[in-house]
Amino acid sequence: SQELEQSPQSLIVQEGKNLTINCTSSKTLYGLYWYKQKYGEGLIFLMMLQKGGEEKSHEKITAKLDEKKQQSSLHITASQPSHAGIYLCGADIGGAQKLVFGQGTRLTINP
Amino acid sequence: KAGVTQTPRYLIKTRGQQVTLSCSPISGHRSVSWYQQTPGQGLQFLFEYFSETQRNKGNFPGRFSGRQFSNSRSEMNVSTLELGDSALYLCASGQGLQETQYFGPGTRLLVL
Numbered sequence: 001s002q003e004l005e006q007s008p009q010s011l012i013v014q015e016g017k018n019l020t021i022n023c024t025s026s027k028t029l030y031g032l033y034w035y036k037q038k039y040g041e042g043l044i045f046l047m048m049l050q051k052g053g054e055e056k057s058h059e060k061i062t063a064k065l066d067e068k069k070q071q072s073s074l075h076i077t078a079s080q081p082s083h084a085g086i087y088l089c090g091a092d093i094g095g096a097q098k099l100v101f102g103q104g105t106r107l108t109i110n111p
Numbered sequence: 112k113a114g115v116t117q118t119p120r121y122l123i124k125t126r127g128q129q130v131t132l133s134c135s136p137i138s139g140h141r142s143v144s145w146y147q148q149t150p151g152q153g154l155q156f157l158f159e160y161f162s163e164t165q166r167n168k169g170n171f172p173g174r175f176s177g178r179q180f181s182n183s184r185s186e187m188n189v190s191t192l193e194l195g196d197s198a199l200y201l202c203a204s205g206q207g208l209q210e211t212q213y214f215g216p217g218t219r220l221l222v223l
Contacts, residue, residue: 031209042115042201043214050209088154092209098167099144099212101154 003027004091006102013079014110021074021105023089031092032072033099034063036085043088046074084109112138115204115215123221129190132218136183136204142166143185144212145177148199157200160185161207189220197222 005024013019031050035043047056049065060077090099116135145157156169160179177187203212
């Protein structure tokens with residue numbers, strides 16, 4: 001089973017709508033990373049969260065890490081076509097420089 | 112600063128051959144990690160090097176190996192290629208433990 005569970009696996013939203021992607025772990029997360037990937041390309045770093053209750057925002061994207069450091073959410077406000085892609089959460093579960101990743105969430109933005 | 116670069120970007124090999132992939136980290140980064148991404152298994156950790164030493168290793172067979180040079184550049188080698196080795200191989204660099212890893216564009220390997 002996956003150490004990190006992402007939901008939903010696929011998401012289709014209309015341009016301008018808000019959306020949320022979740023990432024859940026059964027273990028404590030030492031560091032939680034959100035990346036975006038265009039198909040077949042490298043990962044683009046979005047945000048990193050380390051402290052329980054931490055919240056970070058960049059442009060229209062907000063990421064939160066819950067107090068227990070076992071769940072994170074990524075929220076996009078007023079979605080745009082440029083937000084389309086695959087969103088991946090990655091976590092440092094063992095405290096070493098070894099990330100495990102969720103299965104990814106494929107986001108499609110319809111005009 | 113230039114980002115993480117990987118060469119080659121695309122590669123086609125046949126079963127039984129071996130392949131070497133290269134990764135140049137962001138200037139100043141001493142940690143280099145390698146990942147394999149496939150549709151079925153997703154993104155999986157291969158190994159991580161820091162200052163020329165392998166610090167972490169994932170659950171891959173011994174056919175997968177790597178090394179890091181004094182300038183932090185890293186190479187990954189896969190020997191006796193199998194069809195299942197077809198994947199996108201991603202390299203990431205970082206400054207150290209629990210620091211953000213920045214990914215390169217990847218090398219797409221196709222094994223025929």
